[in-house]
Amino acid sequence: MKTLKDISLSMLDLVAVREGRSVADSLSVALSTAQRAEALGFTRYWVAEHHNMPGIASSATAVLVGHLAGGTRKIRVGSGGIMLPNHAPLVVAEAFGTLAELYPGRIDLGLGRAPGTDGITMRALRRDRVETEDDFPREVAEVQKLLGPVQPGQRVVAMPGADTKVPIWILGSSLFSARLAAERGLPYAFASHFAPRQVLQAIELYRSQFKPSAQLAEPYVVIGIPLIAAPTDDEAEYLASSNYQRVLGILTGNRRRLQPPIENFMAGLRPEERAAIGDFLAAAVIGGPERVHDGLSRLAEITGADEFMLVCDIFDPELRLRSLDIAAAAMKA
Incomplete structure (x- = not known):
């Protein structure tokens, strides 16, 4: 493991x-x-x-x-x-x-x-x-x-x-892309940062059907992970509201620039909206250092990924850098 x-x-x-x-x-x-x-x-x-x-x-x-x-x-x-x-x-x-x-x-x-x-x-x-x-x-x-x-x-x-x-990589969020990457012997990056539903099935298919190539001898899997890290769970959840707004805009066809965070944003939404955002961000890791470590560890355990590719949409650029610092520390803990 x-x-x-x-x-x-x-x-x-x-x-x-x-x-x-x-x-x-x-x-x-x-x-x-x-x-x-x-x-x-x-x-x-x-x-x-x-x-x-x-x-x-x-x-x-x-x-x-x-x-x-x-x-x-x-x-x-x-x-x-x-x-x-x-x-x-x-x-x-x-x-x-x-x-x-x-x-x-x-x-x-x-x-x-x-x-x-x-x-x-x-x-x-x-x-x-x-x-x-x-x-x-x-x-x-x-x-x-x-x-x-x-x-x-x-x-x-x-x-x-x-x-x-x-080096060529195949990107995708479906079994089609997993099959193609395996057939060509190319590294595979799964877009679980916005389409996590088939991630485990796609990884299994890719690994089981992988054929070595001149570029790659063994399968190599990257998964996308939405990440919002902060010193506390509460602050991370607050900062994540910018991402929640972005996802809601994607789902409703109302795309806008990245918005500032809003206190208790999710609480003001309808249950079906909260559920849709949750499905979109099912692979997200949001929280303080301990929760970030636990969330990344869980993804490592269930996917066996070779590489994590973080997607970090935080409105304040300095807090975005801090989020990366926390994630990097969690990987070494």
């Missing part, structure tokens, strides 16, 4: 735009957070691709990965993920191949098959393309080929990109 000391710690940043603050401020917060994560010994720092969302500033994901890598020294930086329906594989390979040349040994390429936006915006990104379930596996293979050694007779070459061998 894995203990916390056996598990790597990383972070996924949605680059939240806070109410009353600018996009430039959110990008600055992302960099300072990546620097703190690096100082704490985190393994990697990923940013997620989303479009046409007022509270998220990570739409130009590859650009932001370069900015964060340039402002840090050794932590791995990458995408969690690039949404392949929005991009031609050649463009993805060239962008991340360029990043790999600029920051050797530090770039990750996580790939997802959701558009990360609404249908209208997806059409604006890739015009009139019609996506099918077969497209994603085929495009993953194309990106792999473009980032690998140039083959005899290969007519389309990613330059930069060819032979950079940027």
Whole structure:
């Protein structure tokens, strides 16, 4: 059974735009957070691709990965993920191949098959393309080929990109993604930070069907964990109300910038709203140091994950950094 000391710690940043603050401020917060994560010994720092969302500033994901890598020294930086329906594989390979040349040994390429936006915006990104379930596996293979050694007779070459061998990850929240990651012998990151329902089933399928590859000899699992840590359980619950508001906005179609915390926010909601937020955040760890340690230990026990990827949406950037400090200490306790 894995203990916390056996598990790597990383972070996924949605680059939240806070109410009353600018996009430039959110990008600055992302960099300072990546620097703190690096100082704490985190393994990697990923940013997620989303479009046409007022509270998220990570739409130009590859650009932001370069900015964060340039402002840090050794932590791995990458995408969690690039949404392949929005991009031609050649463009993805060239962008991340360029990043790999600029920051050797530090770039990750996580790939997802959701558009990360609404249908209208997806059409604006890739015009009139019609996506099918077969497209994603085929495009993953194309990106792999473009980032690998140039083959005899290969007519389309990613330059930069060819032979950079940027590590590719499969991201997902379903059994489809687990099966694909296992079949290709790629590391697998499950989006339990917003879709925890199938996490155990997906991990079991991935491990049982895993086929070793040139990139990876044994299965490797990352799980997303919403984390709100504070010196006391009560303060953590108060700070988590910003996240509760964000989730409620997602569920009701009322997306906004990240809101300040509200005292007793959940108590003012209808029972069905509280239940829906609870389902969305079923993998969340919220509390003081002891509760954080216990919550992370429980996730380690039931999932056997190799790596935890924290998602930490706290309105006050300094308290967000403090939350990471508490989590890092809990992993060593």
